[in-house]
Structures are given as structure tokens and as C-alpha cells.
Amino acid sequence: MTAGLIKKAGRAPSPRAAKLNILSPKRNxxxxxxxxxxxxxxxxxxxxxxxxxxxxxxxxxxxxxxxxxxxxxxxxxxxxxxxxxxxxxxxxPVMIIVARARLLPSSEADHLRPLAATILLHSRATPPTLAEDDPLLGWFEPGVAAFIRGIEQNIRRSLVGSMTKSPDGVHLDKISGTAATLYVALFAACRRLVAPFKSSNPTWLRVPKSTETKIAVPQITVARYFAENVRGMSAALAAKQDADLLIPDLxxxxxxxxxxxxxxxxxxxxxxxxxxxxxxxxxxxxxxxxxxxxxxxxxxxxxxxxxxxxxxxxxxxxxxxxxxxxxxxxxxxxxxxxxxxxxxxxxxxxxxxxxxxxxxxxxxxxxxxxxxxxxxxxxxxxxxxxxxxxxxxxxxxxxxxxxxxxxxxxxxxxxxxxxxxxxxxxxxxxxxxxxxxxxxxxxxxxxxx
Ligand SMILES: C[S@@+](CC[C@H](N)C(=O)[O-])C[C@H]1O[C@@H](n2cnc3c(N)ncnc32)[C@H](O)[C@@H]1O
Structure with missing residues (x-):
């Protein structure tokens, strides 16, 4: 995939450009x-x-x-x-989805919860047959993995539009902001579920050894974590919308x-x-x-x-x-x-x-x-x-x-x-x-x- 999509638009401003205001880049x-x-x-x-x-x-x-x-x-x-x-x-690809979700306009705040409810309803009604090599099976018992895959498939089916698809698969970089946001809610739910496999290195998640028990939780726990995340995101987005209204000339x-x-x-x-x-x-x-x-x-x-x-x-x-x-x-x-x-x-x-x-x-x-x-x-x-x-x-x-x-x-x-x-x-x-x-x-x- 190429990134050469931006039009050429004249010279940049003078090299004697403004001094940059540099705050500490330390993450906090x-x-x-x-x-x-x-x-x-x-x-x-x-x-x-x-x-x-x-x-x-x-x-x-x-x-x-x-x-x-x-x-x-x-x-x-x-x-x-x-x-x-x-x-x-x-x-x-994960970062592509995360970065797209972050750009979701706050006007979408009210749509997220009903969408998530519909997705959960369909996922409960028709759990998918899991492929033998589904990577979720690395951490989850088959029933849990199938339910998570069901949620993922339903996000994909209902929200990943035809623009995003081509014969060689789904173009994740064209995914809608809403779909990306629901993916992020599912990511966060899974992250919470696999917390027992976090290691001392914050950038590393362990895969359970064959002798270790994989995550086995009721479907309702997965659904609750996902729904809680969507609710939180929707509330945060609505609060941002309210705050934006107070900014003159936004x-x-x-x-x-x-x-x-x-x-x-x-x-x-x-x-x-x-x-x-x-x-x-x-x-x-x-x-x-x-x-x-x-x-x-x-x-x-x-x-x-x-x-x-x-x-x-x-x-x-x-x-x-x-x-x-x-x-x-x-x-x-x-x-x-x-x-x-x-x-x-x-x-x-x-x-x-x-x-x-x-x-x-x-x-x-x-x-x-x-x-x-x-x-x-x-x-x-x-x-x-x-x-x-x-x-x-x-x-x-x-x-x-x-x-x-x-x-x-x-x-x-x-x-x-x-x-x-x-x-x-x-x-x-x-x-x-x-x-x-x-x-x-x-x-x-x-x-x-
Ligand atoms: C230090 S992080 C950037 C953090 C970012 N500024 C932020 O606010 O989240 C570096 C990023 O480079 C990406 N990366 C690593 N190798 C890359 C490559 N060859 N091409 C494009 N991205 C790459 C990683 O996936 C990672 O997201």
C-alpha cells in the first residue's frame, strides 16, 4: 500500500519559522x-x-x-x-485501528451504545465455528474464543463497508471510525481478560504454557467488559462534545x-x-x-x-x-x-x-x-x-x-x-x-x- 496520496501544495513557509514551544514529551x-x-x-x-x-x-x-x-x-x-x-x-494494523478510532467525531457519541447492543445480540444468537488455528485460542478456552470472534465478526459485518473490501481482503486503513472504535472497545475487553498473563516487561504479554489453564469466563463477562468500554467511550466523547462547545472559534x-x-x-x-x-x-x-x-x-x-x-x-x-x-x-x-x-x-x-x-x-x-x-x-x-x-x-x-x-x-x-x-x-x-x-x-x- 502506498502513502503517496497528498497533493503537492507550494513551498513551506520561510526557514526563519517561529520558535517551537516544546513541553516535556514525558508520558504521564x-x-x-x-x-x-x-x-x-x-x-x-x-x-x-x-x-x-x-x-x-x-x-x-x-x-x-x-x-x-x-x-x-x-x-x-x-x-x-x-x-x-x-x-x-x-x-x-492495530495502531491503524487505534489511530482511526481516536479521530471519531464527538457527534457519534450517541450511536455507539445502540450499535454495541445490536452486535452483542447477534453474537449471542449465532456463535461462529472457530477455525482450528484462530489466534485467540492461544489465550482463551474455545467457548470464550468463539464468543470474542463472534463479536469481532459482527463488528466487521455490520460496520466494515464495501469500500474497505477488495478481492485481497479488508483494507484496515479504510475502516470507519465507528468500526475502529468498537474494535478498540473489544481490544480493551480482551486486554482485561488476559491480565493474568502480563509480565514484568510492560510491552510483553505471555502466551500460557500448555500446562497452564487458559482463560475460561462466562460469555456474560466478555459482553459486560465490552459494553462497559463502549459506555465509557461514549460518555467520554459526549463530555468532549460539551467541552468543545465552550471553545470559541473551534x-x-x-x-x-x-x-x-x-x-x-x-x-x-x-x-x-x-x-x-x-x-x-x-x-x-x-x-x-x-x-x-x-x-x-x-x-x-x-x-x-x-x-x-x-x-x-x-x-x-x-x-x-x-x-x-x-x-x-x-x-x-x-x-x-x-x-x-x-x-x-x-x-x-x-x-x-x-x-x-x-x-x-x-x-x-x-x-x-x-x-x-x-x-x-x-x-x-x-x-x-x-x-x-x-x-x-x-x-x-x-x-x-x-x-x-x-x-x-x-x-x-x-x-x-x-x-x-x-x-x-x-x-x-x-x-x-x-x-x-x-x-x-x-x-x-x-x-x-
Ligand atoms: C514510538 S512508537 C510511536 C508512538 C506515537 N508517537 C504515539 O503517540 O503513539 C513507534 C511506532 O512505529 C511503528 N513502526 C515500527 N516500524 C515501522 C515501520 N517500518 N514502518 C512504519 N511504522 C513502524 C510501531 O508500530 C510504533 O507504533
Whole structure:
């Protein structure tokens, strides 16, 4: 699928553009309330951070904002509420649905509950026959899995319109906002049900071992969790509608496209984007598909790529790349130095597995940044939120590496703010064995083309 849908629309404003207002990008559960609270996915930064930054950019009318690693859609949501056109790209189908749901207009608040009631009614009346390899069976007893699949099928049947379908399956990136919202309610219900299999790593959900009991709950519990979520979402959306009425001159929501695409091969129309705001995948061994395993299981029959293959395609994957990768000059000097030190590190697997997975990360990042830069207008800006980390005792200065990569791809750093984080989203090896500073630095890098 391509992302080259945005029309070319003139030069971006002057390079002496407004200084950006950069709040802390630190994620904060307290800020995730109301409608926001229903999208508790691994987010790069809070909505307030995105909103303040976009507002301070003083973008012209008709400006196009891009987030190439859109995740739960913080950028596209903020851009849309400010009235800008926007495009969000992500490779994970779950994130496409989540980002689309987040854009549901508050005028839809009243429709959600009756729809959910009808869906539950049909699901009880005609439970489907489950395919033997249905991924839900990984966590649930067959009866529970069949009921969940029934709800999913009914959302699909009643709300995924013909526009979304083609001979090669359902195009998840064209799914309606209402269908996406009901999927998110089902995701959250399943997440609650599989809570016993959460592990100490917040991005990892265990699959029960063959000796462990799978989830066996009455249908009514599943139905109740789903209905509670829909009720909560509907109330949060109605509250947002009331709050919006109090805002003078509230802009009309901007148009937004959410595309299922890989940034390594995305096709952006050249010089079509005014502003990029994004947080790229981290280089801290976060498996972005493992973090959404249960949601991927719900979407099972709609997926075109099997979960493991999807995981391998992700930037930051923990899987070793198939083909050998050479270090490129385009990755910059700091990256080359870091990779050399990593390869020479005496610890086990440094020269093998870890070296190869890091090569894969930098290769995919560089190729994605090249495409992102081509899509940006001359004078356009790109803001990337990146975090440093440690490989054992070696500092992986990702902010510096990304700065150098940006320069290699025709961008100039115009502003930078660093924020110290006390805890690190770091599951790299060696946390206990090696002496290294606690926490991490999250850097907001503002480039201009
Ligand atoms: C740090 S998260 C972005 C968080 C986002 N800013 C938010 O507010 O939720 C990085 C995202 O990059 C996506 N991703 C990883 N590799 C990708 C690729 N090759 N192409 C497109 N998206 C990718 C992941 O699925 C994940 O959602």
C-alpha cells in the first residue's frame, strides 16, 4: 500500500519559522483522562506536547502534517483538532485501528451504545465455528474464543463497508471510525481478560504454557467488559462534545489519512509535507508487535501478514535480519563508532546477534529518514522525539546519531531540547551487570529542510 496520496501544495513557509514551544514529551498517566484514556498504547508523547508544538509552528492554512510512526495517533489527533490536514503511517494494523478510532467525531457519541447492543445480540444468537488455528485460542478456552470472534465478526459485518473490501481482503486503513472504535472497545475487553498473563516487561504479554489453564469466563463477562468500554467511550466523547462547545472559534477537524505502510518503502509525494512530528521506534529492543499481541489475535482473520513476519519488518525488531547488512556512510560517524564498539564488546552474542539487530535498526531508520526528507517541502520542518540508551556499558547516543543521519539526508538541526527521564524504557541486556547512569535522555530534535 502506498502513502503517496497528498497533493503537492507550494513551498513551506520561510526557514526563519517561529520558535517551537516544546513541553516535556514525558508520558504521564495523569494526562490520559477522558477520551484520551481509551488509547493507553505505548505512546511517544502526550497530546498536550503535540498540540502546543503544532500550534507554535504557526503553520499556514492548508498545511499538511505527517507522522510516519503514528502509533496510537497522538500527532494525527492533535493536528486534526487544530484543523490541519494530516497523514499518519504505521506498519502495525492495530495502531491503524487505534489511530482511526481516536479521530471519531464527538457527534457519534450517541450511536455507539445502540450499535454495541445490536452486535452483542447477534453474537449471542449465532456463535461462529472457530477455525482450528484462530489466534485467540492461544489465550482463551474455545467457548470464550468463539464468543470474542463472534463479536469481532459482527463488528466487521455490520460496520466494515464495501469500500474497505477488495478481492485481497479488508483494507484496515479504510475502516470507519465507528468500526475502529468498537474494535478498540473489544481490544480493551480482551486486554482485561488476559491480565493474568502480563509480565514484568510492560510491552510483553505471555502466551500460557500448555500446562497452564487458559482463560475460561462466562460469555456474560466478555459482553459486560465490552459494553462497559463502549459506555465509557461514549460518555467520554459526549463530555468532549460539551467541552468543545465552550471553545470559541473551534476549527473544523482537519482531514486525516491513516495509512498502513512501511516507512522503509513508503512512497510520499516529493515536497508534499509541511511539518513532521513523530517519535521513531526506539533502539531499546521494544518489540512493537509483541506489545499488541492480543489485539493482533483479535484481528487475526483480517491480517495479510502473519504476526512473526510483521514483527521482523518492524524497525527495532528483536529478530535477526535475513540478508547481511553493511554499515553505510549515511548513518554518520557516531553510529559507525558505536557499532564498532558493540561488535568488539567481549560479552556473548555482541558480535553476532546484537550487532546484526542494531545494523537492521540503523539501516531501516536511515532509509525511512531519506524518504521522510524527500516528502518534506523545502523550508518544511521535522520534529523527532528520540531517546538514548545503553547497550551494556556502551552509550547509544541515538539523538546524536539521528542528528547526523538527518544532515546526511538534507536536513539541518534548528532547535533541540533535552529532558531527563528517571526511568528508562530499556530492556537491553546488562542492566544489572554494567555500571551506567540511571534514567535516559529524551531529546526533541527539530530539523529544517
Ligand atoms: C514510538 S512508537 C510511536 C508512538 C506515537 N508517537 C504515539 O503517540 O503513539 C513507534 C511506532 O512505529 C511503528 N513502526 C515500527 N516500524 C515501522 C515501520 N517500518 N514502518 C512504519 N511504522 C513502524 C510501531 O508500530 C510504533 O507504533
Amino acid at each position: 498517566k495523569r494526562l490520559q483522562t477522558g477520551w484520551e484514556g481509551f488509547f493507553p498504547y505505548y505512546a511517544g508523547y502526550p497530546e498536550l506536547f503535540a498540540r502546543e508544538l503544532l500550534q507554535s509552528a504557526k503553520l499556514p492554512h492548508g498545511a499538511v502534517v505527517l507522522d510516519p510512526w503514528n502509533g496510537s495517533g497522538t500527532t494525527t489527533y492533535a493536528a486534526s483538532t487544530l484543523g490541519f490536514s494530516s497523514m499518519g503511517i504505521d506498519l502495525n 476549527p473544523r477537524a482537519g482531514e486525516c489519512k491513516i495509512n498502513l505502510s512501511d516507512t522503509v518503502s513508503m512512497k510520499l509525494a516529493a515536497e508534499s509535507i509541511d511539518f513532521v512530528l513523530t517519535s521513531p521506534p526506539y533502539c531499546t529492543r521494544i518489540d512493537y508487535t509483541a506489545a499488541t499481541r492480543i489485539e493482533l489475535a483479535v484481528l487475526g482473520p483480517l491480517l495479510k501478514t502473519e504476526a512473526r513476519a510483521l514483527g521482523r519488518q518492524m524497525i527495532g525488531t528483536t529478530q535477526v535480519p535475513g540478508a547481511p547488512i553493511e554499515v553505510s556512510d549515511k548513518w554518520g560517524k557516531t553510529c559507525a563508532r558505536f557499532l564498532k564498539a558493540l561488535r568488539a564488546h567481549p560479552s556473548k552474542a555482541s558480535a553476532g546477534y546484537y550487532y546484526r539487530t542494531h545494523l537492521d535498526y540503523f539501516d531501516k531508520m536511515s532509509r525511512s529518514m531519506e524518504r521522510m526528507s524527500t516528502g518534506l517541502k523545502a523550508g518544511g520542518r521535522a520534529v523527532l522525539v528520540v531517546q538514548d540508551s545503553y547497550y551494556k556499558d556502551l552509550h547509544n547516543d541515538l539523538p546524536k546519531i539521528i542528528c547526523e543521519m538527518g544532515v546526511q539526508h538534507g536536513l539541518r538541526l534548528s532547535q533541540r531540547e533535552d529532558f531527563h527521564l528517571h526511568s528508562m524504557s530499556d530492556i537491553n541486556p546488562g542492566r544489572r551487570t554494567y555500571v551506567r547512569p540511571t534514567g535516559a535522555t529524551e531529546s526533541v530534535l527539530c530539523f529544517i529542510k
